[in-house]
Amino acid sequence: MTATVIVDVDGTLAEFHPDTVHHWVLGPIKQWDPFFAHMAEAPVIEPVARLVKLLKAQGQQIVICSGRPDTHRAHTQQWLVRHEIPFDAMYLRPDGHDHVDDEKVKEALLATMRDDGFEPWLVLDDRDAVVEQWRALGLTCLQCAPGDF
Numbered sequence: 062m063t064a065t066v067i068v069d070v071d072g073t074l075a076e077f078h079p080d081t082v083h084h085w086v087l088g089p090i091k092q093w094d095p096f097f098a099h100m101a102e103a104p105v106i107e108p109v110a111r112l113v114k115l116l117k118a119q120g121q122q123i124v125i126c127s128g129r130p131d132t133h134r135a136h137t138q139q140w141l142v143r144h145e146i147p148f149d150a151m152y153l154r155p156d157g158h159d160h161v162d163d164e165k166v167k168e169a170l171l172a173t174m175r176d177d178g179f180e181p182w183l184v185l186d187d188r189d190a191v192v193e194q195w196r197a198l199g200l201t202c203l204q205c206a207p208g209d210f
């Protein structure tokens with residue numbers, strides 16, 4: 062059973078205000094350290110966390126997929142564990158790809174997760190451009206918050 066649900070982090074599981082973080086991470090040059098210092102204290106978005114737990118309990122594989130960098134994987138892992146979010150794998154932005162748009166990063170990560178044997182059929186995400194990309198790739202994406210940033 063490899064039926065998989067892809068779940069984003071920022072703005073989907075972790076409370077995130079684009080206006081607060083945009084100067085760190087929403088341009089082509091990323092400043093990850095202040096971003097992670099800020100997001101370490103981000104509250105969990107409870108309805109999404111609850112849905113992810115239900116899906117996991119039902120037998121779905123949960124794959125975390127974020128434009129956060131793989132170089133800082135431990136920060137994201139610690140936050141997920143602290144908030145008891147179940148997940149089977151985590152796919153993050155490859156080192157050296159800071160200039161690549163989130164939606165392109167995630168398109169490439171989708172190919173990798175499929176190569177690894179996951180069979181995604183549903184995505185939870187928030188950012189308009191990313192939601193549009195998941196749909197263009199043939200997946201059903203439930204957009205959980207306004208994402209025009």
Ligand SMILES: [Mg+2]
Pocket residue numbers: 069070071072073186187188
């Ligand atoms: Mg997001």
